[in-house]
Amino acid sequence: MALLEFTESGIYCPIADIYIDPWRPVERALITHGHSDHARPGHQHYACHHDSVNILRFRLGQEISVTGYGYGETFLHRGVRFSFHPAGHIIGSAQIRVEYQGEVWVASGDYKLEDDGLAPAYEPVKCHAFITECTFGLPVYKWPDPATVHQEINQWWENNRKAGKVSILSGYSLGKAQRLLHHLDASIGPVFTHGAIENMNEVLRESGVVLPDTRRVTADINKKEYKGGLVLAPPSAIGSAWQKKFQPFSEGIASGWMALRGARRRRSVDRGFILSDHVDWPGVNTAIRETGAQKIITTHGYTSIFTKWLLEQGYQASAESTQFEGELNEMSEADNSEKAA
Numbered sequence: 001m002a003l004l005e006f007t008e009s010g011i012y013c014p015i016a017d018i019y020i021d022p023w024r025p026v027e028r029a030l031i032t033h034g035h036s037d038h039a040r041p042g043h044q045h046y047a048c049h050h051d052s053v054n055i056l057r058f059r060l061g062q063e064i065s066v067t068g069y070g071y072g073e074t075f076l077h078r079g080v081r082f083s084f085h086p087a088g089h090i091i092g093s094a095q096i097r098v099e100y101q102g103e104v105w106v107a108s109g110d111y112k113l114e115d116d117g118l119a120p121a122y123e124p125v126k127c128h129a130f131i132t133e134c135t136f137g138l139p140v141y142k143w144p145d146p147a148t149v150h151q152e153i154n155q156w157w158e159n160n161r162k163a164g165k166v167s168i169l170s171g172y173s174l175g176k177a178q179r180l181l182h183h184l185d186a187s188i189g190p191v192f193t194h195g196a197i198e199n200m201n202e203v204l205r206e207s208g209v210v211l212p213d214t215r216r217v218t219a220d221i222n223k224k225e226y227k228g229g230l231v232l233a234p235p236s237a238i239g240s241a242w243q244k245k246f247q248p249f250s251e252g253i254a255s256g257w258m259a260l261r262g263a264r265r266r267r268s269v270d271r272g273f274i275l276s277d278h279v280d281w282p283g284v285n286t287a288i289r290e291t292g293a294q295k296i297i298t299t300h301g302y303t304s305i306f307t308k309w310l311l312e313q314g315y316q317a318s319a320e321s322t323q324f325e326g327e328l329n330e331m332s333e334a335d336n337s338e339k340a341a
Ligand SMILES: [Zn+2]
Pocket: 033, 035, 089, 110
């Protein structure tokens, strides 16, 4: 019996009778992070990193049963040892380490190797089997230095301010928005937030996350007050009537997909910034090597091409179909938090 297996409900540890990021309601669920394709409603009991507890309550309901753990803290269930380790993806994100009789598996959830200054940086965890996403598992995806991208964003904002335009910058409401906010140069002008993002900011601030000052976009703000400002908005707000009040404006989007030619045009925005919370091609290869694992299971993204590549490298690799959606889902973000605006 494998330590972890893939069932129609999700990644399953049969010895402990526990699931990781299950997509069908189960009794016990360990959750890697708060994005809606990983943290789904309906489970009887949730466990996650401390910093994900309030995110889960906010998204799934205050009444859910949820236990928080620190990074590296271990707990036993039916003789299986579990622990959460930094994944560097978003605040509260964790890889889940599973150990039984000397055998170690790691389910990484979503992760990236760059330190974004907000979520604790990814830490490689030694294991025999590594379950990995490969959202951007093709050589064409190689991220530019994030510090340079943040400079470009601030420069774009400054240029817009000088041209008398409001800057609308879009990124998904949990993770990307706070990462962008953390690196904005507040000396350029005021920062405003769409309700879906501000609601998430409030949840995170209550959990002790320090974020720069923001002002929620409301109907009673005078149009003049937006002048020279930057508005953080979720991708779903692009092209919506909600934006009219900011005219004239320039619109930018921050996503890994901006590395693809034509992606910016298809989203009909003025600027695309290549910034992702998922590993790129060099990153996923580095991560796999550093785990020391021989057995690699790919779950979402370019699974078939990437698995073929791993087999050629001598790994014992396979692809499993899951209901994780990668950054595609996070770009459209058709979940409830969006409707709170
Ligand atoms: Zn995610």
